Amino acid sequence: MNKVIKFVLLVLFSVISFSAANITKNELADSKITKIYNVQSYRQIFLPSSVDTNKEFVSLVKGVSEKTGTPFLFRSVYIGTENSNNGTPNLLKGKNEVTFFRTNSSPRDKKIILSHGFTYEFLNEALSKISSVQLENSDFYISSKNLKKTFRSFQRNLIRNII
Incomplete structure (x- = not known):
């Protein structure tokens, strides 16, 4: 009986240790x-x-970014399912993709992070590669350096284009 209790306690301790490591x-x-x-x-x-x-x-x-030397960024998020590029979605495999479109030339890289059983992809792309759907649904950011000067220049050009 003593060996059974030791074995059960060892299994219980192992399960708790693996769970704590997974949570961390x-x-x-x-x-x-x-x-x-x-x-x-x-x-x-x-x-x-x-x-x-x-x-x-x-x-x-792009014009304001080149004029002021301040980078702009568009963050586009896609949460859905993967597809096989022939029109059939794989409903069992989710897709979480965040793409950052930047005006400054950043290296094209891809980071994949696994958390809670889900895969998250983070991509960096040039602003010229943004599609109209991604542009319409993206968040817009301006670099914090020279923020007032850049924002004024952006505002002036935006008003000129609207009028």
């Missing part, structure tokens, strides 16, 4: 996801609904 691993992954998703050193800008986010808007953003 998921917490670390969650903090990485939060750090990447919440764009550091950028300030989010909310555009009025009267502003059309289209390719002309992208060229305006």
Whole structure:
């Protein structure tokens, strides 16, 4: 009987240890996801609904970025299911993809983080590769350096294009 109790306690201790290690691993992954998703050193800008986010808007953003030397960023999020590119979605495999479209030339990289059994993909792309759907549904950020000067220049160019 004593050996059975020792074995049960060993199994119980092992299960608790593995669970605690998994919780710690998921917490670390969650903090990485939060750090990447919440764009550091950028300030989010909310555009009025009267502003059309289209390719002309992208060229305006590129122009202001080149003029002031301040990078802009668009964050596009896709949460859905993977597909096989022939029209059949795989409903058992979820897809969580966050793409950052930047005006400054950043290396094209891809980070994949696994947390709680879900895979999160973070991609960096050039702003020229943004599609109209991604542009319409993305969040807009301006780098925090020279924020006032950049924002004034952006505002002037935006008013000029609307009028």
